[in-house]
Amino acid sequence: MTYPVLTGTKCAELARQLLQGTSPAIEAFADWVGVGPEVDLGPIERAAALILAEMTSAGDSDKDMFEGRYCVLIHDALAAVPIEIRDDRGFWRFLALKYFWPFIKWREAEAFERENHLRYVDAASSTESVITRMHLRAAAVGGQEWARLAGGIPKSTDFWRSHILRVRTCTAPPVARAFASRQMDERLSTPLVRQVARRVNRTWTNVELHLYDDDEARDLIDDLWLGDAE
Numbered sequence: 001m002t003y004p005v006l007t008g009t010k011c012a013e014l015a016r017q018l019l020q021g022t023s024p025a026i027e028a029f030a031d032w033v034g035v036g037p038e039v040d041l042g043p044i045e046r047a048a049a050l051i052l053a054e055m056t057s058a059g060d061s062d063k064d065m066f067e068g069r070y071c072v073l074i075h076d077a078l079a080a081v082p083i084e085i086r087d088d089r090g091f092w093r094f095l096a097l098k099y100f101w102p103f104i105k106w107r108e109a110e111a112f113e114r115e116n117h118l119r120y121v122d123a124a125s126s127t128e129s130v131i132t133r134m135h136l137r138a139a140a141v142g143g144q145e146w147a148r149l150a151g152g153i154p155k156s157t158d159f160w161r162s163h164i165l166r167v168r169t170c171t172a173p174p175v176a177r178a179f180a181s182r183q184m185d186e187r188l189s190t191p192l193v194r195q196v197a198r199r200v201n202r203t204w205t206n207v208e209l210h211l212y213d214d215d216e217a218r219d220l221i222d223d224l225w226l227g228d229a230e
Helices: 008-019 042-058 063-077 089-099 103-105 108-115 130-141 142-150 159-166 173-185 190-203 214-224
Strands: 002-005 031-033
Touching: 002 089, 008 089, 031 063, 042 089, 042 103, 063 103, 063 130, 063 142, 063 159, 089 103, 089 130, 103 130, 108 173, 130 142, 130 159, 130 173, 142 159, 142 173, 159 173, 159 190, 173 214, 190 214
Parallel strands: none
Antiparallel strands: 002 031
């Protein structure tokens, strides 16, 4: 399957132009790699259009919750795309600039105002680049069936990035679901949730949490949870 990619250099230059208000033809700068038929970009284009439409009415609401609610759209739109394509940073750069630039600019408005924008589109870090982290967030909870968890915790940027996506918990959806569900229903303060996260991370040392089902994951999180008095 052939698909479009952008090099890091091209991404940086195109992002600079977009930030200055010009509208370069992103596809004209892309290279097509791979063999066989072209990847179908229709689903991701439609997902982007829906996200942009919803964004215009979202105002300055909780942007992390918005990101969480709509991350499943990106995940589902790419479900038929082979894993080797989804592992290519150049593909994510193309998607970010071609389809999602207005959304990313809205999502990270403060950084864009400081011209500290590149890390949110260049896919160098999967937990910083907005579109890649949205895909990972949906995958971490297990996709569409669990979408309510991905966007159900107010003001939860640190929770998702630090305690789910940047650690092994993102590879064990039942554990990620149990953690997110408990935090959504019985929110801990930042210091306390960090303590729970450290306990979860230590558990990985001796236990294959990948093998846990939902009941076992809930029992684990219940055992590791902290009361307000701790």
